[in-house]
Amino acid sequence: MSNFINIGIPSKGRLKKDVLKIFYKKKLKLISERGERDLIGSIKNKSNIKILYLHAREILERLGDGSLDIGFSGFDLFKESAVNTQNKINIVSKLNFGNADLVIAIPDPWIDVQTIADLEEIAFEFRDKKKKRLRVATKYPNLTRDFLFSKGVTQFKLVDSLGATEAYPFTGSAELITDITSTGETLKANNLRVLKDGKILKSQACIFTSKKDNKKKGLKNLIRLLSK
Numbered sequence: 001m002s003n004f005i006n007i008g009i010p011s012k013g014r015l016k017k018d019v020l021k022i023f024y025k026k027k028l029k030l031i032s033e034r035g036e037r038d039l040i041g042s043i044k045n046k047s048n049i050k051i052l053y054l055h056a057r058e059i060l061e062r063l064g065d066g067s068l069d070i071g072f073s074g075f076d077l078f079k080e081s082a083v084n085t086q087n088k089i090n091i092v093s094k095l096n097f098g099n100a101d102l103v104i105a106i107p108d109p110w111i112d113v114q115t116i117a118d119l120e121e122i123a124f125e126f127r128d129k130k131k132k133r134l135r136v137a138t139k140y141p142n143l144t145r146d147f148l149f150s151k152g153v154t155q156f157k158l159v160d161s162l163g164a165t166e167a168y169p170f171t172g173s174a175e176l177i178t179d180i181t182s183t184g185e186t187l188k189a190n191n192l193r194v195l196k197d198g199k200i201l202k203s204q205a206c207i208f209t210s211k212k213d214n215k216k217k218g219l220k221n222l223i224r225l226l227s228k
């Protein structure tokens with residue numbers, strides 16, 4: 001078994017920048033042989049630490065299977081992952097960045113729909129009159145399904161979003177969406193609005209660790225240093 005401490009950092013975007021600042025503040029100098037685009041790195045003067053730059057979703061998968069020891073990702077993605085993956089991961093600390101809400105948004109012209117209860121009515125109407133189910137485009141199928149079921153909305157069909165989810169209602173691919181938003185500006189710009197009781201989850205960036213029992217040298221101290 002490798003004695004390397006493996007740390008997963010998001011490979012792009014705002015989350016990556018904010019995570020890198022943590023290392024900078026703790027005076028842990030990250031090194032990548034091939035510069036910015038390198039997917040593997042290390043920490044200066046720490047020969048037993050390996051940095052892996054991965055998609056934020058993959059970081060949770062790798063923590064779940066024990067191939068990462070420490071990882072930075074979003075609480076939303078943690079809650080979206082399979083329950084048996086979640087059970088193998090510890091949340092060490094919630095960070096003060098990456099704040100966003102997972103919400104249900106509908107086309108602005110649907111003036112009769114303000115709440116989840118209104119949505120339920122529309123869903124039955126769709127089923128009875130149009131003989132089809134309301135389509136919900138999302139990158140969060142598990143959280144969306146659980147939330148809608150918990151609110152008594154059952155007549156819907158999930159559509160996997162592969163790109164800009166907010167465009168789906170206007171390309172005829174879905175009637176409504178669930179998406180992650182920090183300001184709501186992108187939704188507004190796309191003529192969508194959030195249902196009054198349509199917040200599914202409040203998210204932020206977190207430090208996670210694998211529950212896999214390992215005695216790697218310096219791991220506990222490193223976790224303490226990064227999370228304080």
